[in-house]
Amino acid sequence: MSLLWALRIGALLTPLVPARVGYWLCRIIGVAVFLGHRRARRHVLDNLRHVCPQCSRRWRLWHAARVFITAVMNYYDLVRIRSVDRHRLRELIEVRGWTHVEEALSRGRGVIVISAHLGNFNVVAQYPAELGLETAIVVERVQPPQLFAYLCRLRSATGVRVLPSGPEAVPAILRLLRRNGVLLVAGDRDVTGHSRLVRFFDAPAPLPIGPVALAQRTGATLLPAFTIRLTPRRSLVVVDPPLQLVHTGDPERDLVENLQQVARCLERMIRTDPGQWAVLQPVWAVEKCRTPLAEALGTVPAPDHLVSPPVGTDGSTRIAPSPSDPPNPT
Secondary structure: OHHHHHHHHHHHHOOOOOHHHHHHHHHHHHHHHHHHOHHHHHHHHHHHHHHOOOOOHHHHHHHHHHHHHHHHHHHHHHHHHHOOOHHHHHHHEEEEOHHHHHHHHHOOOOEEEEEOOEOOHHHHOOHHHHOOOOEEEEEOOOOOHHHHHHHHHHHHHHOOEEEEOOHHHHHHHHHHHHOOOEEEEEOOOOOOOOEEEEEEOOEEEEEEOHHHHHHHHHOOEEEEEEEEEOOOOOEEEEEOOOOOOOOOOOHHHHHHHHHHHHHHHHHHHHHHOHHHEOOOOOOOOOOOOOOOOOOOEOOOOOOOOOOOOOEOOOOOEOEOOOOOOOOOOO
């Protein structure tokens, strides 16, 4: 509830406070949360250890503090986009590779944009809707319900449809894709329980299968894209070429191999700037864990009729084979 009150107070003060001062306060708050919340700090440090195993603890501490600052800035920008910056969105975002989106839309089967929780993902998700495209995002259902409702109102400021992560979102998603709309989802953390273990950086991690399963089933284009902050207010969006999904006739094998493709894309995104990977939960841990500021873009649930069971004939969990020569972290 404290986060809800902070957002409401921020919404009242944002029109009165210069942006430079607002972002300075975000840095102070981010460092304070980093220092004060031991469990969340431990989770972020562990995530960064997987991203760069050979990096020093000093490197991880520095980028972990930046992760918390990024998370606070993201909330601040979410408030700003509803008031101060609502009509300046195009000025604040530089886009590279937009032709990939146009080509995907020309196929007429919908577009699933898959990304990591990198940079200013909350605001950048508004960009397609600002251009007049029918757009929806899937978000994590956070508690309390009043906080979730308030965040949904902030996110829908530019006309984006906000769908809670869960089975009830699937019919709306299918209708959106049939109308050749754009669906934006995160692929770097599972919040629905529909996942497979695939190699992610240096170890297997449970990644959500929903986006891949939907693309396989509907024929929608699966398009990797990410964003990073260039300055506190300006962001760069990079849209990569669409993934060429594997279709061998074995649904489970295809699912895992395609999910491994997604994992490789996510790795490239996150290595761009690990300090902007605003995930405060343990990505490699199987158990669920809630932390402050943990609210994030959700993942698409995968109903049972879209995918085959996650176990092999011997009852063991299917894990994607690790590459023989994984890329070195930059």
